[in-house]
Amino acid sequence: MLLRINHPEIPLKRYTTLLPSQLMDNLHSLAEQFQGLRFVHANSTATGGGVAEILQSLVPFMNTLGLPTERIVVSPEDPQFFQVTKRIHNLLQGSSGSLSRDELEVYFQCMERVAEDIKGRGLEASVWFFHDPQLLPLAMLLPKKKDELRFWVCHIDLTAPNAETLDVLTPLTSYYDGLAFSMNEFVPDGVLGHYPVYITPPSIDPLTDKNTAMSRNEALEIVAAMGVDPDRPLVAQVSRFDYWKDPWGVIDAYRQAKESVPELQLALLGLSQAADDPEALGVLHSVTDYADGDPDVHAYFYPEGLPASIDRIVNAFQTASLVVLQKSTREGFGLTVTEAMWKGQPVIGGNVGGIRMQIEDGSSGFLVNNVSECGERIVQLIQDEDLRLKMGKAARERVRQKFLLPRLALDYLNAVRLTLPRSTPDSPFSVNGKGNPFDSLEQLYPNGTVSSGKW
Numbered sequence: 001m002l003l004r005i006n007h008p009e010i011p012l013k014r015y016t017t018l019l020p021s022q023l024m025d026n027l028h029s030l031a032e033q034f035q036g037l038r039f040v041h042a043n044s045t046a047t048g049g050g051v052a053e054i055l056q057s058l059v060p061f062m063n064t065l066g067l068p069t070e071r072i073v074v075s076p077e078d079p080q081f082f083q084v085t086k087r088i089h090n091l092l093q094g095s096s097g098s099l100s101r102d103e104l105e106v107y108f109q110c111m112e113r114v115a116e117d118i119k120g121r122g123l124e125a126s127v128w129f130f131h132d133p134q135l136l137p138l139a140m141l142l143p144k145k146k147d148e149l150r151f152w153v154c155h156i157d158l159t160a161p162n163a164e165t166l167d168v169l170t171p172l173t174s175y176y177d178g179l180a181f182s183m184n185e186f187v188p189d190g191v192l193g194h195y196p197v198y199i200t201p202p203s204i205d206p207l208t209d210k211n212t213a214m215s216r217n218e219a220l221e222i223v224a225a226m227g228v229d230p231d232r233p234l235v236a237q238v239s240r241f242d243y244w245k246d247p248w249g250v251i252d253a254y255r256q257a258k259e260s261v262p263e264l265q266l267a268l269l270g271l272s273q274a275a276d277d278p279e280a281l282g283v284l285h286s287v288t289d290y291a292d293g294d295p296d297v298h299a300y301f302y303p304e305g306l307p308a309s310i311d312r313i314v315n316a317f318q319t320a321s322l323v324v325l326q327k328s329t330r331e332g333f334g335l336t337v338t339e340a341m342w343k344g345q346p347v348i349g350g351n352v353g354g355i356r357m358q359i360e361d362g363s364s365g366f367l368v369n370n371v372s373e374c375g376e377r378i379v380q381l382i383q384d385e386d387l388r389l390k391m392g393k394a395a396r397e398r399v400r401q402k403f404l405l406p407r408l409a410l411d412y413l414n415a416v417r418l419t420l421p422r423s424t425p426d427s428p429f430s431v432n433g434k435g436n437p438f439d440s441l442e443q444l445y446p447n448g449t450v451s452s453g454k455w
């Protein structure tokens with residue numbers, strides 16, 4: 001039920017050359033202040049999806065900075081747990097309906113067992129980060145120790161949540177010392193003013209196999225081995241098969257674009273990895289039916305017999321495509337957008353949630369509101385190589401400035417610093433009253449939430 005994951009050390013110096021100056025210095029000085037603290041990040045799946053992706057880089061990064069950090073994966077054995085938490089995820093992103101008494105019982109009973117397990121193993125930390133709604137009840141269920149800080153980090157799109165579900169879950173946030181959301185727009189009114197709220201948009205690790213530069217030739221070889229014709233134009237969406245990622249809309253946009261670019265091919269890459277996503281297979285079946293046997297629509301789900309690692313395959317599709325799509329209708333952040341932008345690709349993204357935070361419409365990519373806009377932008381970008389190159393360059397620079405891993409590590413550490421008791425003036429953690437708690441990057445939103453930058 002509880003899995004502890006060990007990660008290797010990583011070469012910190014290699015980040016320095018990629019980042020805006022000062023960031024690594026700020027990180028090192030905060031890390032020095034935090035000597036003696038122990039951190040734990042907990043989430044519900046070891047691989048698959050954005051949170052696992054973030055933690056598998058963040059945890060070794062923190063350890064290499066000299067801050068002992070452990071990752072635990074909480075994965076209740078009851079198969080109903082992930083059915084229920086997927087429902088919670090969908091409701092919080094705006095589905096209609098409500099949680100039944102039975103569903104709530106499964107949710108709380110599973111979390112009670114997890115809390116017992118954590119207590120039984122004597123797991124301790126100075127700072128806990130519990131990620132996403134799956135683990136939200138844990139702060140209520142684990143007795144709070146002296147000098148311990150607990151954060152809840154919510155990665156999902158709460159722009160228009162199902163009000164009834166939000167009302168049921170919001171009281172659980174009151175057991176935390178601080179909350180973190182990916183965007184100011186996601187912060188529910190009900191949590192404001194009670195405890196510190198931080199805006200900590202996700203980030204990608206530029207040094208992984210997924211994100212280091214791959215030559216176009218190698219990328220084309222890999223996509224060819226996956227059945228794509230390397231000599232014809234390709235557009236791709238790399239995403240779990242999920243209702244909110246709108247794979248049907250992607251197919252419609254591709255069909256519209258194909259009228260102008262008859263050679264066009266589409267890849268939908270959703271290699272199954274996330275144990276907490278029980279709906280993916282159903283969405284895959286619906287999408288393949290919808291593609292109606294079109295030999296130029298390639299949908300990938302099963303992870304067996306692949307020509308390279310999943311990370312290299314994702315990299316290859318993001319590199320080999322002329323345009324990358326992320327036509328979501330809700331999106332907590334969308335690491336796939338960041339990953340493609342980092343590769344210098346123009347991304348066409350749904351004009352929602354975290355995608356709006358990343359793409360500046362018309363300069364570092366395009367935001368679209370419907371299928372027809374998406375289809376038009378595909379054609380425009382395929383036909384205009386100069387525009388593709390210009391946008392791709394702006395996209396990469398935007399990620400370099402805002403969305404690389406060390407910035408997220410700094411955000412989390414600053415959240416810790418600002419949440420630690422500030423009453424003693426000589427405490428190493430006290431925030432200089434007038435000073436800038438985010439080391440010159442601070443933004444205080446009018447609602448009182450704190451962020452490290454303007455997004």
Ligand code: UDP
Nearest residue numbers: 049050053238239269270271314334335336
């Ligand atoms: N991903 C992957 N293989 C796939 C499809 C997606 O490794 O076939 C990864 C993708 O590269 C990204 C993560 O899964 O790192 C998805 O994160 P995102 O924030 O885009 O969406 P989420 O799945 O968390 O909703």
